């Protein structure tokens with residue numbers, strides 16, 4: 088049996104004055120902020136849960152959002168100073184066969200959402216990466232058999 092410490096980590100937004108010196112909002116900056124507030128209803132989020140484990144839980148959950156509030160909410164338990172742009176958390180699970188596994192959740196902000204297909208491929212490959220570093224049978228082809236379901240063309244594409 089192995090035990091890992093719970094070590095969440097996050098990606099932080101650098102404070103503007105640490106990047107460019109003194110922050111002086113220009114009219115254009117204020118206009119962009121106002122436009123962002125006006126378009127706040129247009130932001131969106133993609134969520135994928137991939138890799139069904141024998142206990143019914145998912146190995147990987149991927150959340151990508153254009154909405155900073157979604158990222159803030161999902162990352163609220165991650166210790167960080169300042170605005171958070173992304174985080175990962177994991178939790179230990181015990182499978183019916185007694186093996187231990189860690190289910191991982193990755194949350195990140197984006198300025199532009201990936202396409203549905205690109206997002207599906209990202210989540211699928213992350214599932215393989217998380218499975219590869221654990222002593223479990225890879226569950227990532229359990230439901231979709233490695234076939235991209237969001238592919239717009241009638242011909243289905245296999246993801247290795």
Ligand SMILES: [Zn+2]
Nearest residue numbers: 227233246247
């Ligand atoms: Zn695959």
